[in-house]
Amino acid sequence: MPPGGRGMNRFLSDEEKAQAPKVTWPLLKRIFSYLAPYRFQLILALVSIGISSVLDMYPSILTGKIVDDGLIGRSMEVLIRLIIISFLLKIGSNLIGVFQNYINSWIAQHITFDMRNQMFRHLLKMSNRFFTENNQGDIITRMTDDISGVQQIITNTFSSILSNVITLIAALVAMYNRNAILATLALLIVPLLSLPTRMAGKKRWSLTKEAQEARDEINGILNETLSVSGQLLVKLFNAEETEYEKYRSSNEKMINLNIKESMAGRWFRMMMTTFTSFGPMLIYLAGGILMMRYNADLTVGDITVMVSLLSRMYGPVNSLMSIGVDWIRSMANFTRIFDYFDMKPEIAEKENPIRPDTVKGDIKFNHVNFSYNPDRQILKDIDFNLESGKCIAFVGPSGSGKSTIVNLIPRLYDVDSGSVEFDGYDVRDLDLSWLRSEVGLVSQETYLFSGSIKDNLLYAKPDATMEEIYDACKKANIHDFIIEQPEGYDTLVGNRGLKLSGGEKQRISIARVLLKDPSVMIFDEATSALDTISEDLIQSAIEPLIEERTSILIAHRLSTVLIADEIMVIKDGMIVERGKHEDLIKLNGVYTELYEKQFKRLK
Ligand code: ATP
Numbered sequence: 315m316p317p318g319g320r321g322m323n324r325f326l327s328d329e330e331k332a333q334a335p336k337v338t339w340p341l342l343k344r345i346f347s348y349l350a351p352y353r354f355q356l357i358l359a360l361v362s363i364g365i366s367s368v369l370d371m372y373p374s375i376l377t378g379k380i381v382d383d384g385l386i387g388r389s390m391e392v393l394i395r396l397i398i399i400s401f402l403l404k405i406g407s408n409l410i411g412v413f414q415n416y417i418n419s420w421i422a423q424h425i426t427f428d429m430r431n432q433m434f435r436h437l438l439k440m441s442n443r444f445f446t447e448n449n450q451g452d453i454i455t456r457m458t459d460d461i462s463g464v465q466q467i468i469t470n471t472f473s474s475i476l477s478n479v480i481t482l483i484a485a486l487v488a489m490y491n492r493n494a495i496l497a498t499l500a501l502l503i504v505p506l507l508s509l510p511t512r513m514a515g516k517k518r519w520s521l522t523k524e525a526q527e528a529r530d531e532i533n534g535i536l537n538e539t540l541s542v543s544g545q546l547l548v549k550l551f552n553a554e555e556t557e558y559e560k561y562r563s564s565n566e567k568m569i570n571l572n573i574k575e576s577m578a579g580r581w582f583r584m585m586m587t588t589f590t591s592f593g594p595m596l597i598y599l600a601g602g603i604l605m606m607r608y609n610a611d612l613t614v615g616d617i618t619v620m621v622s623l624l625s626r627m628y629g630p631v632n633s634l635m636s637i638g639v640d641w642i643r644s645m646a647n648f649t650r651i652f653d654y655f656d657m658k659p660e661i662a663e664k665e666n667p668i669r670p671d672t673v674k675g676d677i678k679f680n681h682v683n684f685s686y687n688p689d690r691q692i693l694k695d696i697d698f699n700l701e702s703g704k705c706i707a708f709v710g711p712s713g714s715g716k717s718t719i720v721n722l723i724p725r726l727y728d729v730d731s732g733s734v735e736f737d738g739y740d741v742r743d744l745d746l747s748w749l750r751s752e753v754g755l756v757s758q759e760t761y762l763f764s765g766s767i768k769d770n771l772l773y774a775k776p777d778a779t780m781e782e783i784y785d786a787c788k789k790a791n792i793h794d795f796i797i798e799q800p801e802g803y804d805t806l807v808g809n810r811g812l813k814l815s816g817g818e819k820q821r822i823s824i825a826r827v828l829l830k831d832p833s834v835m836i837f838d839e840a841t842s843a844l845d846t847i848s849e850d851l852i853q854s855a856i857e858p859l860i861e862e863r864t865s866i867l868i869a870h871r872l873s874t875v876l877i878a879d880e881i882m883v884i885k886d887g888m889i890v891e892r893g894k895h896e897d898l899i900k901l902n903g904v905y906t907e908l909y910e911k912q913f914k915r916l917k
Contacts (some may be wrong), residue, residue: 441659
C-alpha cells in the first residue's frame with residue numbers, strides 16, 4: 315500500500331495511474347463471484363447502511379423545529395420532546411452503525427478468508443520455477459497486502475459509497491423541501507469549497523510520499539550497514555566515514571521533508587476549517603437576504619436546518635470526489651490477485667495418473683534436453699540407465715548441470731524433450747505424490763524450519779514412532795549429537811533455535827529422508843568443504859544406505875565417487891565420460907583434470 319495509509323491517501327501515484335487496470339465485465343463478474351456466497355449478509359448490510367444514514371440525518375432536520383417551535387415558539391415541552399427524539403434517533407442510528415460495522419467486517423473477513431486459503435493452496439501447487447523466478451517478497455505481498463486491500467474495499471469503500479450517496483440524497487431532499495434557492499446554493503458551494511482543500515491535500519500527499527521514501531532510504535542504509543555482514547564489510551574496507559556521510563545527508567533530507575510535511579498538514583487543516591466555515595456564512599447571508607429583502611417563506615429554523623445539513627455534506631462530497639481513486643485501487647488489487655490465480659501450475663498431474671502397486675526404483679533418462687530459460691540450454695542429450703539397487707555418481711565442474719539432472723526425477727521441473735522414466739513409466743504419467751514419496755532428495759541447501767528437531771523429522775512421516783526416529787537418526791549418525799543437547803529431540807532449531815553446522819544439518823536432513831523411506835535416494839553433496847569429522851560422519855552414514863537402495867550421488871569428494879557403481883562426468887550439460895574410477899582416470903580427460911584439481915585435494 316502506498317505511504318500514508320488508505321485513509322488520507324486520496325490521490326493516485328503516477329505508477330498507479332499507469333497500471334490502472336481495464337475494468338471489464340468478466341472482471342466484475344469474477345469479483346462478484348466472491349461476494350455471491352454472502353449475498354444475504356450483503357443485503358442486510360445495505361439495508362442497515364440505508365437506515366442508519368437516514369436516521370443519522372434526521373436530528374439535523376429536527377433542529378429547524380427546535381429553533382422555530384421550541385425556542386422561538388417558547389415552548390419548553392416541544393423543546394424537550396424534540397431534544398429527546400433527536401437523542402433517541404442518534405442512539406438508534408449509532409446502534410445500527412455498530413451492527414452494520416459487525417456485518418461489514420464479517421463479510422470482508424469471510425471473503426478474504428476464502429481468498430487467502432485459495433491463494434495459499436494455489437501457491438503450494440506452483441512449480442519450483444515459479445518460486446525461483448518470483449521474488450519472495452512479491453509473493454508474500456499478494457498474500458497479505460493485496461488481499462487486505464480487498465478487505466478494505468469491502469469494509470470501507472463499498473459501504474462508504476452507499477452511505478455517502480444516501481446521506482447526500484437525504485440532505486438534498488430535506489433542503490429542497492425547505493427552500494429551493496438555498497438548496498441549490500448549497501449544492502454549488504459544497505463541491506466548490508471542497509476543491510481548494512483537495513488541492514492542498516494533494517500537495518500534502520506528495521510530501522508525505524517523499525518523506526516516506528526518505529525514511530525507506532534511511533532504513534535501507536541502517537539495514538545494510540548494521541547487519542552482521544554489512545558492518546564487517548564497512549570495517550574491512552574502512553568505509554566508516556563514507557557510510558556516516560551517506561547517513562547524515564539522508565537524515566538531513568528527511569528532517570527537512572518532515573518539517574515541510576508537518577507544515578503542509580497544518581495548511582491543509584487551515585484550508586479545510588476556513589473553507590468549510592465559509593459555507594454556513596454564505597447560507598446565513600443568502601437566507602437573511604431572502605428572508606428580509608424578498609420576504610421569502612423561510613423561518614429561522616429553516617436556515618438553521620440548511621446550515622446544519624450543509625456541514626453534513628462536506629464529508630460525503632469529499633469522499634465521493636475521490637471514489638475514482640478507491641475504485642482504481644480496488645480493481646488493481648483484484649487484478650493482481652487474479653493474475654496469480656490464473657497462473658497454471660507448471661507441474662501438474664495428468665488425469666488418472668498411474669500409481670503402481672509395487673516399486674523397484676529403476677531410473678532411465680532417454681535423450682533428455684532441458685533449459686530453465688529458452689535462451690540457454692542446460693542439459694543436452696542426457697541418456698543413462700540406473701538399475702534398481704545400483705548407485706551412480708555425477709561429477710563435473712560447478713554449474714555443469716548435475717543438480718538440474720536430479721531435479722528432473724521428482725519432477726521439480728519437466729524435460730523439454732526426451733523423457734525421464736521411473737520403473738518404466740514416464741514420470742509425467744505417474745501420480746505426483748507417489749513419485750515424490752519414492753524419491754528422497756538430500757539437497758545441498760538443507761532447510762530446517764523453526765521448531766524442534768523432532769518436529770523437523772516428523773515432517774517426513776507425521777506418524778513415525780520414537781523408535782523409528784531414533785533408528786533413522788542413528789543411521790544418519792546424528793542420534794548421539796541430538797541426545798547430547800540439553801533438550802534432546804525437543805531442542806529447537808531454525809531461526810531462533812540452536813545454530814547447527816552445515817554437517818549437522820545435512821545429517822538431520824538425511825535422517826528426515828530416511829524416515830520417508832524412499833526407494834531412490836539422491837544425495838547432493840555440499841560443495842563447501844566440511845571439516846573432516848563432519849565429512850566422515852556423513853560418509854559413514856551414506857555408505858550403508860547406498861548399499862541397500864538405488865542411489866544417485868552428486869559427488870565432490872573422491873571417497874564418495876569411489877563407492878558408486880558408475881561415474882558420469884558432466885560438462886556443459888552433457889555426459890562426456892562414464893565408467894569406473896580406474897577406467898576414467900586412464901582417459902586423461904575431464905575426469906582426470908577434476909581428480910587432479912578437486913578430488914585429490916578433498917580426499
Ligand atoms: P554445483 O556443482 O555448483 O552445484 P551443478 O552442476 O549442480 O553445480 P546446476 O545447479 O545444475 O549445476 O546448474 C546448471 C546451470 O543452470 C548453472 O549455469 C545455473 O546457473 C543454471 N541454473 C540453475 N538453477 C537455475 C534456475 N532455477 N533458473 C535458471 N538457471 C538455473
